[in-house]
Amino acid sequence: MLKDITLGQYFPMDSVVHRMDARFKIIITLLFLVMLFWGQHVPTLLFGFAFVLLATVCSKIPPKMIVKSIKPIVPILIFTGLLNLFLLEGGEIYWQWKFLRISEQGIQTSVFMVVRICLLIAGTSLLTYTTSPIVLTDAIEALLSPLKKLKLPVHELAMMMTIALRFIPTLIEETDKIMSAQKARGADMESGGLVKRAKALVPILIPLFVSAFRRAEELALAMECRCYHGGEGRTRLRQLKSGLRDYIALAIMLAMLAAVIVINALMK
């Protein structure tokens, strides 16, 4: 049951998007978000939709997976949609009851918001679907490296992130095992009130913490045995390399962003 949780949700495939430089993918995703929120008009959504479509096709990710990524936020979508729909005023008013009303502006904004959030989630999921968590942290480290000048421990932070990601599946497996072991001794986790359920977690959390600390200690020791001494002068197994496809992708993104800015200015 715990095994079914997908974390990092990397979807391994051999595609153009998977092979892209992760640094570029992060920058492009950030620009994509900027574009979505900068644009105030319908063409923005069309651009966004076209971009997600293109990226999905190029990445060979099944469209089902994209839909799946949007599913968890459906309640938020409904909430934002209804809020905008009933509370905004402006333009022609079609229906009114006390402080609730449906106006032209309301319909427009609520549709716009919902589509915008969907695109936002789809776009960012594409990043995590096509980039393994380890590569992603590498890229974040590379992008943040200018901050080293400000004495920010960028490498250490990235290493911590990598280790945390690496140990999530291990700890999930461990939790599963401990849960089974305590269930075999009659631990009851499925019934009872809130207090009883919280108490039932103790036999799981304590062994889990103990084992997490034990693992941390072992890992620290193993790293020291292999002379780990931080980021200074450290070379990499996986080099981040940028190529023509990365620049083309970035150019497409920048062109769309520019177009959105121009449209904004023209339609004012």
Added chain:
Amino acid sequence: MPILEAKNLTYTYSIGSPFEKTAVDHIDLQIEAGEFIGVIGHTGSGKSTLMQMLNGLLKPTDGTVLLEGKDIWAKGADRRAVRFQVGLVFQYPEYQLFEETVYRDIAFGPKNMGLGETEIDRRVRETAEAVGLSEALLDKAPYALSGGQKRRAAIAGVMAMEPKVLILDEPCAGLDPKGRMKILSQLRDYHRRTGCTVLLVSHSMEDVAKYVSKLLVLSHAKVVSFDTPAKVFADGERLTEMGLALPQITRVFHGLRARGFDIPDEVYTVKYGAELLLQMLKGGGPGC
């Protein structure tokens, strides 16, 4: 009627994903009350999965598990009660210790059964003694114990539920020979004293051969044989092919047979082997 029965039992992990794997493949099994069974198989042969289905922790993909003739997954069946009757000690059980004292940790199972104070106290003290933990250790924190003591405290935690069937998944993994011997002989004594059914999972023939009355051999999710150790070890070649090593003494005797000595092929304890050899030497058998 067998105490525990598996019919057509199957378990498949991650159905429908690329990682789909059948760990237990249509297994039929009948375990009679009071037996001491050794379960052996190479890594990934489905031992642990099978054991977790026998006490209702995993729901079979197909097939049924019958405890004293009753389907444990039947509608309205109380799976928690099943787990009290079929006690399962996991691999590295010391990682499940969590209470402040050893006493309270052993009492966790009996307490979950809803037993009274005096009954719990009796069970804790009895099982602690059975696994060789002294009274003084009962008030200590589990983390103050040595590795072998922790292991035995965790085993006591399951024994204290006084299950009709006790399953132990590799109880000796990672222990030194002395610790292994201690746990195995304590298990044998426990089995003799209580008469309960014991299933001992291991991949070491050497360990189990001496103690068990029957051997269940698993390979690639299927039962290869389920018989007395003598009969199972007689077919040594097949076991070796499956990546399971025979006990040393059995290998010696198989080697002697191959060199033309007229001796049985089912020797699996040093004691029996020594007797046979002495007899042969006295009688001046062939080649002596």
